[in-house]
Amino acid sequence: MDSNDAAELIAELREDRSDKVESEHFTNRAALMIAAIAAVLAIGGLGGGNATDDMMIGNIRASDTWAFYQAKNIRQTGYEIEVAELESRLSGAPAAAADLRDRIDRYKEKIARYDDEPDPSAPGDPLKGEGKKQLMAQARAFEAMRDRASEQDNNFDYAEVVLQLALVLGSVAILATNRAVLLASAVLGVLGVLMTINGFFLLAPLPF
Numbered sequence: 255m256d257s258n259d260a261a262e263l264i265a266e267l268r269e270d271r272s273d274k275v276e277s278e279h280f281t282n283r284a285a286l287m288i289a290a291i292a293a294v295l296a297i298g299g300l301g302g303g304n305a306t307d308d309m310m311i312g313n314i315r316a317s318d319t320w321a322f323y324q325a326k327n328i329r330q331t332g333y334e335i336e337v338a339e340l341e342s343r344l345s346g347a348p349a350a351a352a353d354l355r356d357r358i359d360r361y362k363e364k365i366a367r368y369d370d371e372p373d374p375s376a377p378g379d380p381l382k383g384e385g386k387k388q389l390m391a392q393a394r395a396f397e398a399m400r401d402r403a404s405e406q407d408n409n410f411d412y413a414e415v416v417l418q419l420a421l422v423l424g425s426v427a428i429l430a431t432n433r434a435v436l437l438a439s440a441v442l443g444v445l446g447v448l449m450t451i452n453g454f455f456l457l458a459p460l461p462f
Contacts, residue, residue: 256298284436291443295417302410305453317392326386330368333338333361335450338399364452408460411455417446 279360340358344351371385380391423439426432433454 277431280431280436283426284424284439287436287440288421288428291417291420291424291439291446294443294447294450295421296413298410298413298417298446298453300446301450301453302414305410308403308408309400312396312398312403315397318391318398319389319396320388322384323386323389323393325367326384326389330386331341333365333368337361337365345422358406402456403461405456406453409449409456412460413446413449413453416442416449420446 281451337358340354340361344354367385369385370387371382371383372380372388373382376382380388381395384387420442422441423435427436427439452460
């Protein structure tokens with residue numbers, strides 16, 4: 255082996271070593287990115303589970319509150335019919351007029367209470383109390399809670415799919431040492447992270 259052969263051999267060894275170092279750096283970066291995506295996926299899964307729970311709770315409580323509202327409305331309507339009947343009897347029964355008026359007044363008080371019965375401890379809070387006015391506000395608040403949770407859940411569901419695809423592509427990129435595939439994984443990862451953040455805060459509506 256002459257000096258030229260030795261120089262070529264040294265150059266080849268250095269090139270092989272450089273390729274190995276570069277490949278190791280590529281693998282480390284890809285593995286770190288995959289770990290970060292997996293962490294976001296876990297956080298998004300927790301958020302999605304909470305959103306599903308809130309959606310179910312909001313739907314159940316809204317249904318229960320509307321049922322209570324309807325029961326109040328039926329009872330109120332019954333008293334209104336009774337008041338109309340008693341008032342029609344006033345002119346034909348002058349001897350019992352005082353008793354009829356007393357009953358009419360009591361029924362009208364009940365009708366008013368069914369319509370508006372705030373909580374004594376928080377009379378100005380429309381979300382507390384058992385009147386129709388308060389029950390309607392409560393039911394709509396529960397519906398808003400359900401709708402918000404449903405929108406959050408959609409974001410988390412799409413984010414989960416996108417992040418899982420990012421993990422698959424990241425794994426393929428490591429096996430194939432392919433930068434283009436890793437870049438695609440990174441793009442999907444960023445998109446999944448943004449959708450996960452949007453799931454918590456609903457900063458923007460989904461375009462689909």
